[in-house]
Amino acid sequence: MAIIVQSPDGQTLMASQVVNSKMKKHLAKFTSASQGKSEVLHSDWMKKSYLVSKSPIIKKGKLLGNVYMFLSTKQIQKMVFDFSSVFIVLVILTFLITIFATASIAKNLTLPIRAITSETKKERNEFFAAVTHELRTPLTFIKGYTDIASRESVSEGERVKYLSIIRDESARLTHLMDDMMTLVQFEAHNFSIKKSSVLIANLMDDLMKKVAGILNQKNIHLPLVLVEARILVSKELPH
Structure with missing residues (x-):
């Protein structure tokens, strides 16, 4: 802080440092109409070099002079700049942490879904393998009994019995196909269970x-x- 003491007519009586041109510009802004009054000149601290205040020296009602105090804005500007830099760094770090946390949370949330999806594919493969096996069984019966029933050595009664089995296995094959249609309804969430x-x-x-x-x-x-x-x-x- 710089201190300057001037007489009522503006003559510098004492100064803690050399009065430079910037200080003189600030002093010129204090008008004679404000003689005997305390003032603070709120300059733009982002663009100006000083913040200035004026205090009158009065003795027995007579103005002897004025004391001007100049506060350099460099420290304020530096403090604000440092704070802005820290704030920007904090914003960037917060942004990066938010992205990382969001990605981590999303991964953890979707992990059970991916596991369920994978397990569903495994169960579906097993289901189709079981269905394939079940389809093979009636087809084997149908083929086998068709061959047996077509033999000339088979009696009429046995042929009727074998044809009945072929008919039953055909019905079973149809039932298995109905089960597969039921599976489609399961996936469409449109099904009912009957015991x-x-x-x-x-x-x-x-x-x-x-x-x-x-x-x-x-x-x-x-x-x-x-x-x-x-x-x-x-x-x-x-x-």
């Missing part, structure tokens, strides 16, 4: 009728014994 009771004894009996012809051709005897709703199956090979 139905199945008698294990009837199911096993139908199965035995289907495989009996093929087993007889291979001389295999497979008896079925049902005890208390439990299935005991034994396989007897010819000696």
Whole structure:
């Protein structure tokens, strides 16, 4: 801070440093109409070199002079510049941290979705493999019993039985195709679940009728014994 003491007519009586041209410009802005009053000259600290204040020296009601204090704006400008630089750096760091955090959160949020998607593809592949296997079974029965029924050595009664099995397996094939259509409805979220009771004894009996012809051709005897709703199956090979 620089201090300048002037007489009422503007003559410099004392100064803490050499009065430069910039200080003189500031002093010229204080008018004679303000003699005897304290003033602060709020200059533009971003463009001007000083902030200036004036305090009168009065003794027994008589003005003896004025004291002017000059505060350099360089320190203020430097402080603001440093603060602006720090603020800009903080904004950039905050922006980078936000991007990193957003990317990390998005990755963590989508990780379960990707896992579910991957697991769904695995389950779907297993499902289609199972469906392929299930489709192969009735097709094998249909082909096998068609060959057997077409033989001249087969009696009319056996031929009727084999044709009945072919018809049942065709119905089963149709049922499997319906199941695949149900899968499409599952994916479209447009399905309903219906429960139905199945008698294990009837199911096993139908199965035995289907495989009996093929087993007889291979001389295999497979008896079925049902005890208390439990299935005991034994396989007897010819000696």
